[in-house]
Amino acid sequence: KVGWLWCIFFAFAAPEVGTFIHSFRNVIMKTYATPSVIEFAIVFMFETLHVIGTGILFFLAFPGMDSVRALMATNAVAIFPGLLKIFMKHDFEGIYKWMGLAMTVISVIFQVSALAVWPLVNRSQNDIDHIWALPIGMFLTSFGWWECFVEEKGHLRKLWDIKTKLTDGGARGFTYFWISLWKITLFLGCMMLIAPV
Numbered sequence: 001k002v003g004w005l006w007c008i009f010f011a012f013a014a015p016e017v018g019t020f021i022h023s024f025r026n027v028i029m030k031t032y033a034t035p036s037v038i039e040f041a042i043v044f045m046f047e048t049l050h051v052i053g054t055g056i057l058f059f060l061a062f063p064g065m066d067s068v069r070a071l072m073a074t075n076a077v078a079i080f081p082g083l084l085k086i087f088m089k090h091d092f093e094g095i096y097k098w099m100g101l102a103m104t105v106i107s108v109i110f111q112v113s114a115l116a117v118w119p120l121v122n123r124s125q126n127d128i129d130h131i132w133a134l135p136i137g138m139f140l141t142s143f144g145w146w147e148c149f150v151e152e153k154g155h156l157r158k159l160w161d162i163k164t165k166l167t168d169g170g171a172r173g174f175t176y177f178w179i180s181l182w183k184i185t186l187f188l189g190c191m192m193l194i195a196p197v
Contacts, residue, residue: 008191009187009188012054012058012187013184013188016183019176020177020180020181020184023173023176023180024177025173026174027173027174030173033171034174035162035165035175039161039162039171043166043175043179044182046143047143047144047179047182047183048183048186050143050144051183051187052186053136053137053138053139053142053143053144054137054140054187054190055186055191055194056133056136057133057134059195060129060130060137060195061073061134061137063195073115073134073138074138075111075114076114076138077142077145078142079108079112079138079139079142080139080143080146081142081148081149082111083108084150085104087156088149088151088155088156112135115134115138115139150163
């Protein structure tokens, strides 16, 4: 069991080390922008929630499930992006706008209901010790995909501005120089607290 825990940790840490090296190179050898304190705090919060959710999934929920059920459960990791999509402005007008909004709401409801119902209905077929681990872990993990689902138009334009500053404004190197180290440390802390080695 201990060997698998370290394998999971190194599988999580490897891309973060790559992100750190890339960000370090950008900070040292290129000009870069720095985000405001609020922008940094928002990205920091989203990434922190993502890591905590990933830790809950891999150290609490998934060990009590067989691999097929765990794989199927990962289809519901778009809860937070789905909620973001509800508040974005749709390009369509009239009936098509409302149909798009209705479809988005329905997809979020299906994801949430699957996470709430699965641990309760299939209680005899899984060994999840903490019934809350799967839905909470999935919801928190979904914060990691916030950048993919923000749009320029809508009520949450500030998230679009942060994404643009990270990608086009050159602030990603500085931001993820620090956040990548934090994510590795936090995931190690989750492993030590949730599944003591």
